[in-house]
Amino acid sequence: MQLEARNLSFRYGKGPLIINNLNLELKSGEILGLSGPSGCGKTTLAKILSGYELPQGGSVKIDGKSIPSKGFNPVQLIFQHPEKAVNPRWQMKKTLNEGWSPDNELLDSLGIEKAWLKRWPNELSGGELQRFCVAKALSPKTRFLIADEITTMLDAITQAQIWNVVLNKARENNIGVLVVSHDQHLINRLCDRVFIGK
Amino acid sequence: MLEVNNLSISFIQYEKGLKQKTIQVISDLNIKISKGEILAIVGSSGSGKSLLAHAILGILPKNALMSGTILYDGRELTTKRQKKLRGNEIAFIPQSVNFLDPLMKVGSQVRSSVSAGEKKEKQRKIFDRYSLDSRTDSLFPFQLSGGMARRVLVASAVVGGAKLIVADEPTPGLHPEVVNETLGHLRELANQGCAILLITHDIGTALNVADSIAVFYSGITIEISPVSDFSGKGESLRHPYTKALWNALPQNDFNPIDGFQPSHIEQHSGCPFNSRCTFKSSECVSKLPLIRDVRFGKVRCYHAT
Helix, strand or coil, rough: EEEEEEEEEEEECCCCCCCEEEEEEEEEECCEECCCCCCCCCCHHHHHHCCCCCCCCEEEECEEEEECCCCCEEEEEEEECHHHHCCCCCCHHHHHCCCCCHHHHHHEEEEECHHHHHCCCHHHHHHHHHHHHHHCCCCCCCEEEEEEECCCCHHHHHHHHHHHHHHHHHHHHCCCEECCCCCCHHHHHHHHHEECCC | EEEEEEEEEEEEEEEECCCCCEEEEEEEEEEEECCCEEEEEECCCCCCHHHHHHHCCCCCCEEEEEEEEEEEECCCCCCHHHHHHHHCCCEEECCCCCCCCCCCCCHHHHCCCCCCCHHHHHHHHHHHHCCCCHHHHHCHHCCCCCHHHHHHHHHHHCCCCCCCCEEECCCCCCCHHHHHHHHHHHHHHCHHHHHHHHECCHHHHHHHHCCCCEEECCEEEEEEEEEEHHHHHHHHCCCCHHHHHHHCCCCCCCCCCCCCCCCCCCCCCCCCCCCCCCCCCCHHHHHHCCCCCCCCEECCCCCCC
């Protein structure tokens, strides 16, 4: 399988073109890095690939077919700030089981404690919340994962813990992963190849 | 310049009805910074590092209880002195650009931090130093790029003639060039005699610029080491957590230890790291070790050599 972005262009409102005629392929099982200076459109590209924004020009397809706009999206996005990505009025249990029901094995490997399921988002730290967001995105139906600076706010040990789980799951389910990061060391460690934005 | 002795901070919270409970978030903390030195405080989120900054600046919330002493320039930093010194001698560089007033032009914003002398002239001079041209004066924060906004934050911190700078996560999610630029400014200020407390979760940032590093875990300092000890496989480091942190970096082994930092809700006796530690012994469970000197650094561990 292959996620393909063809001749993408995008601007916010009447602003300048942030993405201009961009082409990118992500194959199943591939770990691709995405790097580039602030403001070059990395997060915008992540949102377009996962269907949160529609491009003005070009298309995003899986094996030549459009991505369904209803039901579970096979392209899952994990955000940089988990506290902004979860519903503050839902207990963690509800957030976790929104798309699928992660098994205990996955919860254990991510270090999610049973007691956390009954907590509210403001009672957990950023690192704890991000574990939930990762578990949520790793459904068996996920074919591609877009990870937008998902461990930038976390300490080195939590970062390594989360990436170990993501890489294992990606290998197991043959998921293609796009790693968006400023951290050159992290990209070198994780990725097969790197795409540099301008 | 700054000396923090046996600092503890706890919060009073209502549990049910009028029943109160106290949660200790920083215990028995000791740090010391001299003129011209950058001390980095490294710890994961929830380890209590931002609270230390708030304690130094005197901006803890009302339900916080503080014990221990903070000495500034050899004398106790009382609430009255904190009010007098913060904003000029003691400056704060905040985490986010959101700390700028969105409805005020940055030039006048920085001028408002000047307490004495020719305000306009001082502001212009400091903007020149950070390559912010005269057009920048009349821009609003949303019109600045990330790097420019950083420079404005640094400018407004140092325009009052700061001698102690507390920088709370000044570089998260920034491009390497902007990170290096901001850290370069801090180094330059230290070389001119400022004492700098750099608070960060990113050990890579800390290693780039600091002279020594204090590692926080669950509200206690577990190790203070010179930067040069962070090398190789971490053989020169003292605490098992510091070693684990070093070896988890992507440029090193990228090998995480299991478990996570206990939250303050779970009150711990003994060393808070004991559940993840391979050297755990009975005394680690019963009593928190005292901080002691080991090879030009400090460590809080019974087993460190």
